Amino acid sequence: GNSVTQMEGPVTLSEEAFLTINCTYTATGYPSLFWYVQYPGEGLQLLLKATKADDKGSNKGFEATYRKETTSFHLEKGSVQVSDSAVYFCALSAGAGNNRKLIWGLGTSLAVNP
Amino acid sequence: DTAVSQTPKYLVTQMGNDKSIKCEQNLGHDTMYWYKQDSKKFLKIMFSYNNKELIINETVPNRFSPKSPDKAHLNLHINSLELGDSAVYFCASSQGTGGRQPQHFGDGTRLSIL
Numbered sequence: 001g002n003s004v005t006q007m008e009g010p011v012t013l014s015e016e017a018f019l020t021i022n023c024t025y026t027a028t029g030y031p032s033l034f035w036y037v038q039y040p041g042e043g044l045q046l047l048l049k050a051t052k053a054d055d056k057g058s059n060k061g062f063e064a065t066y067r068k069e070t071t072s073f074h075l076e077k078g079s080v081q082v083s084d085s086a087v088y089f090c091a092l093s094a095g096a097g098n099n100r101k102l103i104w105g106l107g108t109s110l111a112v113n114p
Numbered sequence: 115d116t117a118v119s120q121t122p123k124y125l126v127t128q129m130g131n132d133k134s135i136k137c138e139q140n141l142g143h144d145t146m147y148w149y150k151q152d153s154k155k156f157l158k159i160m161f162s163y164n165n166k167e168l169i170i171n172e173t174v175p176n177r178f179s180p181k182s183p184d185k186a187h188l189n190l191h192i193n194s195l196e197l198g199d200s201a202v203y204f205c206a207s208s209q210g211t212g213g214r215q216p217q218h219f220g221d222g223t224r225l226s227i228l
Contacts, residue, residue: 032214038155043118043204043219051214087155093213101162101170102213107155 002027002094006105009087013080013112021075021108023064023090031094033057033066033073038087038107047075047088080112117141120205120220128228129197135190135223137205143218145169145211146188148180149204151222157204163188164211200227 007022025031032051036044048057053068062077075088090105118139127133139146147170148160162170163182177193188205202224206217 034213034216041221043206043221044157044217045219046216049216089157091213095212100212100214101159102217104157104159107157109155 002031002092002103004090004092004103004105006088006090006108009107009109011108011110013110015082015112015114016079017112019075019077019080019084019110021088021090021110023073023075023105025071025073025090025092027071027092027094029094029096031092033064034091034093034102035062035064035073035075036089036091038089040086044089080110082112082114085110085112118205118207118218118220120203120223122223123221124224124226126226126228127195129195131195132191132193133195133225134192135203135205135225137188137190137220139186139205139207139218141207141209141218143207143209144185145208146182146185147206147208147217148188148190149206149219151202151204153201161188161190162211169211195225195227197227200225 003026034049035047037047038044048059050057050066056065087107145164147162161180166182182188202222205220208217
Protein backbone atom coordinates (compact mmCIF):
# COMPACT_ATOMS: atom_id res chain seq x y z
CA GLY A 1 0.00 0.00 0.00
CA ASN A 2 0.89 3.67 -0.03
CA SER A 3 2.87 5.00 2.92
CA VAL A 4 5.24 7.72 4.08
CA THR A 5 8.11 7.30 6.51
CA GLN A 6 9.78 10.29 8.15
CA MET A 7 12.77 10.42 10.41
CA GLU A 8 11.80 10.58 14.06
CA GLY A 9 12.32 13.71 16.04
CA PRO A 10 12.85 15.78 17.89
CA VAL A 11 15.64 17.38 15.93
CA THR A 12 17.56 20.09 17.77
CA LEU A 13 19.94 22.41 15.93
CA SER A 14 21.78 25.62 16.54
CA GLU A 15 20.97 28.67 14.45
CA GLU A 16 22.65 28.65 11.01
CA ALA A 17 23.12 24.87 11.05
CA PHE A 18 22.27 22.72 8.02
CA LEU A 19 18.97 20.85 8.20
CA THR A 20 17.96 17.56 6.64
CA ILE A 21 14.71 15.78 7.47
CA ASN A 22 14.46 12.45 5.70
CA CYS A 23 11.28 11.27 4.03
CA THR A 24 10.82 8.09 2.02
CA TYR A 25 7.66 6.75 0.48
CA THR A 26 5.98 3.70 -0.98
CA ALA A 27 3.38 4.35 -3.64
CA THR A 28 1.78 2.95 -6.75
CA GLY A 29 1.26 5.04 -9.83
CA TYR A 30 2.46 8.64 -9.96
CA PRO A 31 2.33 10.26 -6.53
CA SER A 32 2.70 13.94 -5.76
CA LEU A 33 4.84 14.80 -2.75
CA PHE A 34 4.48 17.57 -0.21
CA TRP A 35 6.06 19.10 2.86
CA TYR A 36 3.77 20.88 5.29
CA VAL A 37 4.89 22.90 8.32
CA GLN A 38 3.03 23.44 11.58
CA TYR A 39 4.19 26.36 13.71
CA PRO A 40 3.34 26.28 17.44
CA GLY A 41 -0.35 26.84 18.10
CA GLU A 42 -1.27 26.93 14.42
CA GLY A 43 -2.65 24.67 11.73
CA LEU A 44 -0.55 23.09 9.02
CA GLN A 45 0.44 25.05 5.94
CA LEU A 46 1.97 23.93 2.69
CA LEU A 47 5.72 24.53 2.58
CA LEU A 48 6.57 23.06 -0.83
CA LYS A 49 5.54 20.38 -3.28
CA ALA A 50 6.72 18.35 -6.27
CA THR A 51 4.44 16.59 -8.70
CA LYS A 52 6.81 14.45 -10.78
CA ALA A 53 10.17 12.76 -10.63
CA ASP A 54 13.22 15.06 -10.47
CA ASP A 55 11.06 18.10 -9.65
CA LYS A 56 12.51 20.32 -6.93
CA GLY A 57 10.13 22.16 -4.64
CA SER A 58 11.45 25.23 -2.83
CA ASN A 59 10.13 27.89 -0.49
CA LYS A 60 11.51 30.08 2.32
CA GLY A 61 15.01 28.63 1.81
CA PHE A 62 13.77 25.04 2.10
CA GLU A 63 14.20 22.58 -0.76
CA ALA A 64 13.21 18.99 -1.52
CA THR A 65 13.80 16.94 -4.65
CA TYR A 66 11.45 14.17 -5.79
CA ARG A 67 13.77 11.18 -6.29
CA LYS A 68 11.96 8.26 -7.82
CA GLU A 69 15.04 6.01 -7.88
CA THR A 70 15.39 6.22 -4.09
CA THR A 71 11.68 6.93 -3.40
CA SER A 72 12.69 9.90 -1.30
CA PHE A 73 11.73 13.54 -0.77
CA HIS A 74 14.17 14.80 1.86
CA LEU A 75 13.71 18.33 3.19
CA GLU A 76 16.83 20.52 3.40
CA LYS A 77 17.75 24.02 4.43
CA GLY A 78 21.22 25.44 4.37
CA SER A 79 20.97 27.71 7.39
CA VAL A 80 18.11 27.37 9.86
CA GLN A 81 16.72 30.18 12.00
CA VAL A 82 14.98 30.15 15.36
CA SER A 83 11.76 30.99 13.52
CA ASP A 84 11.99 27.63 11.68
CA SER A 85 11.17 25.81 14.93
CA ALA A 86 8.05 23.83 14.05
CA VAL A 87 6.75 20.37 13.20
CA TYR A 88 7.35 19.26 9.60
CA PHE A 89 5.10 16.74 7.85
CA CYS A 90 5.90 14.85 4.68
CA ALA A 91 2.85 13.74 2.69
CA LEU A 92 2.04 12.02 -0.56
CA SER A 93 -0.98 12.06 -2.79
CA ALA A 94 -1.47 8.66 -4.41
CA GLY A 95 -4.12 6.30 -5.67
CA ALA A 96 -6.43 6.35 -8.64
CA GLY A 97 -9.69 8.17 -9.20
CA ASN A 98 -11.88 8.41 -6.15
CA ASN A 99 -9.39 6.35 -4.15
CA ARG A 100 -6.69 9.01 -4.46
CA LYS A 101 -5.97 10.64 -1.12
CA LEU A 102 -3.32 12.40 0.93
CA ILE A 103 -1.22 10.18 3.18
CA TRP A 104 0.68 11.80 6.03
CA GLY A 105 3.97 11.07 7.72
CA LEU A 106 4.15 11.15 11.51
CA GLY A 107 5.77 14.58 11.64
CA THR A 108 9.26 15.64 12.74
CA SER A 109 9.64 18.26 15.43
CA LEU A 110 12.46 20.78 14.89
CA ALA A 111 13.81 23.06 17.60
CA VAL A 112 16.38 25.70 16.63
CA ASN A 113 18.35 27.31 19.45
CA PRO A 114 19.91 30.77 19.21
CA ASP B 115 -10.21 37.67 6.05
CA THR B 116 -9.32 34.32 7.66
CA ALA B 117 -9.38 31.57 5.03
CA VAL B 118 -10.42 28.60 7.21
CA SER B 119 -11.92 29.46 10.57
CA GLN B 120 -12.96 27.10 13.32
CA THR B 121 -14.92 27.77 16.46
CA PRO B 122 -14.40 27.41 19.29
CA LYS B 123 -10.61 27.58 19.61
CA TYR B 124 -10.72 25.88 23.02
CA LEU B 125 -13.31 23.47 24.37
CA VAL B 126 -13.16 22.08 27.90
CA THR B 127 -15.99 19.81 28.93
CA GLN B 128 -16.98 16.83 31.04
CA MET B 129 -16.98 13.22 29.95
CA GLY B 130 -20.36 12.15 28.59
CA ASN B 131 -21.31 15.57 27.23
CA ASP B 132 -22.19 16.37 23.60
CA LYS B 133 -20.37 19.14 21.78
CA SER B 134 -20.05 20.66 18.31
CA ILE B 135 -17.20 22.31 16.42
CA LYS B 136 -17.90 24.57 13.48
CA CYS B 137 -15.78 25.26 10.42
CA GLU B 138 -16.13 27.75 7.61
CA GLN B 139 -13.92 28.47 4.61
CA ASN B 140 -14.04 31.50 2.34
CA LEU B 141 -11.64 30.19 -0.30
CA GLY B 142 -14.34 28.87 -2.62
CA HIS B 143 -13.03 25.32 -2.25
CA ASP B 144 -15.26 22.35 -2.94
CA THR B 145 -13.68 19.87 -0.49
CA MET B 146 -13.44 20.03 3.30
CA TYR B 147 -11.85 17.76 5.88
CA TRP B 148 -11.74 16.99 9.58
CA TYR B 149 -8.49 15.78 11.12
CA LYS B 150 -7.61 14.70 14.65
CA GLN B 151 -4.12 15.42 16.00
CA ASP B 152 -3.02 13.69 19.18
CA SER B 153 -0.51 14.84 21.76
CA LYS B 154 2.35 13.31 19.77
CA LYS B 155 1.35 15.39 16.73
CA PHE B 156 0.11 12.33 14.81
CA LEU B 157 -2.41 13.54 12.22
CA LYS B 158 -5.36 11.32 11.32
CA ILE B 159 -7.99 12.03 8.67
CA MET B 160 -11.51 11.54 9.99
CA PHE B 161 -13.87 12.75 7.29
CA SER B 162 -13.89 14.49 3.94
CA TYR B 163 -16.74 16.11 2.04
CA ASN B 164 -16.77 17.12 -1.60
CA ASN B 165 -19.63 19.41 -2.66
CA LYS B 166 -21.52 18.43 0.51
CA GLU B 167 -21.13 14.73 -0.21
CA LEU B 168 -19.23 12.48 2.18
CA ILE B 169 -16.28 10.90 0.37
CA ILE B 170 -13.91 9.82 3.13
CA ASN B 171 -15.15 8.21 6.33
CA GLU B 172 -12.23 6.63 8.13
CA THR B 173 -12.64 4.28 11.05
CA VAL B 174 -14.13 6.73 13.49
CA PRO B 175 -16.60 5.93 16.30
CA ASN B 176 -20.15 6.72 15.25
CA ARG B 177 -20.29 9.17 18.15
CA PHE B 178 -18.67 11.53 15.65
CA SER B 179 -21.08 12.91 13.07
CA PRO B 180 -20.06 15.46 10.45
CA LYS B 181 -22.53 17.71 8.68
CA SER B 182 -21.97 19.89 5.64
CA PRO B 183 -24.89 22.29 5.09
CA ASP B 184 -23.11 23.84 2.09
CA LYS B 185 -19.71 23.78 0.39
CA ALA B 186 -18.31 26.45 2.67
CA HIS B 187 -19.21 24.82 5.98
CA LEU B 188 -18.37 21.54 7.68
CA ASN B 189 -19.37 20.98 11.27
CA LEU B 190 -18.47 18.14 13.61
CA HIS B 191 -20.79 16.92 16.36
CA ILE B 192 -19.48 14.58 19.03
CA ASN B 193 -21.80 12.63 21.33
CA SER B 194 -20.97 11.11 24.71
CA LEU B 195 -17.46 12.51 24.88
CA GLU B 196 -14.75 10.21 26.23
CA LEU B 197 -11.32 10.90 27.71
CA GLY B 198 -9.66 9.58 24.55
CA ASP B 199 -11.36 12.29 22.50
CA SER B 200 -9.01 14.88 23.98
CA ALA B 201 -6.99 16.17 21.04
CA VAL B 202 -6.70 19.06 18.61
CA TYR B 203 -9.24 18.89 15.80
CA PHE B 204 -8.34 20.59 12.53
CA CYS B 205 -10.62 21.59 9.71
CA ALA B 206 -9.08 21.95 6.25
CA SER B 207 -10.22 22.68 2.73
CA SER B 208 -8.91 22.20 -0.80
CA GLN B 209 -10.02 22.58 -4.37
CA GLY B 210 -10.66 19.07 -5.61
CA THR B 211 -10.16 15.76 -3.89
CA GLY B 212 -7.27 13.36 -3.78
CA GLY B 213 -4.68 15.65 -2.25
CA ARG B 214 -3.27 16.98 -5.51
CA GLN B 215 -4.09 20.54 -4.51
CA PRO B 216 -2.77 22.02 -1.25
CA GLN B 217 -4.96 21.74 1.80
CA HIS B 218 -5.57 24.89 3.83
CA PHE B 219 -5.94 24.37 7.56
CA GLY B 220 -7.69 26.23 10.32
CA ASP B 221 -5.89 26.93 13.58
CA GLY B 222 -7.49 24.00 15.35
CA THR B 223 -9.92 23.38 18.20
CA ARG B 224 -8.26 22.14 21.37
CA LEU B 225 -10.68 19.73 23.05
CA SER B 226 -10.01 18.71 26.64
CA ILE B 227 -12.21 16.16 28.39
CA LEU B 228 -12.26 16.28 32.18
